[in-house]
């Protein structure tokens with residue numbers, strides 16, 4: 723298994739729509755394992771393939787707490803088949819928008835159909851944090867970041883800070 727580098731906004735790759743996956747084979751399962759290892763190490767509770775520079779409609783999630791056994795969820799070609807009218811607000815973070823958090827309003831409950839690690843079609847209903855993380859990760863597959871749900875003012879402030887932080891880090895390593 724391998725730790726993969728995570729792209730940071732405003733990297734233009736994060737704005738692209740990811741391509742559908744044709745088959746769940748051993749190479750894709752290896753990518754799922756690498757993404758899970760990368761997500762656990764970050765640490766994070768979700769990760770989408772575009773965040774590691776791979777244009778595939780694949781995401782991984784694990785909401786298990788540190789003291790609980792791991793409960794990884796891998797979704798290939800996920801599609802939302804139902805969204806509730808009721809909304810919920812969560813403070814979101816993102817490994818591609820490090821050290822920034824903001825409240826985002828989304829449908830409170832969703833139903834999602836996807837292909838799993840065993841190449842089986844599955845459909846689950848989610849609420850609470852899982853519903854939020856599924857929608858956040860699916861946004862990544864369409865080139866959307868949580869900051870795109872904020873006002874232009876808030877989004878631009880965060881993106882400017884990320885550019886400044888990158889320049890500072892680049893300067894320090896010279």
Ligand code: K1U
Nearest residue numbers: 765766767768769814815816817818855858
């Ligand atoms: O970058 C990502 O897409 C992962 C992101 C997922 C997410 C978190 C919160 C709301 C919506 C989506 C993260 O995992 S950010 C890190 C984080 O939330 C966390 C890290 C360690 C323990 C618990 C949470």
Ligand code: ZN
Nearest residue numbers: 815816817818
């Ligand atoms: Zn994210």
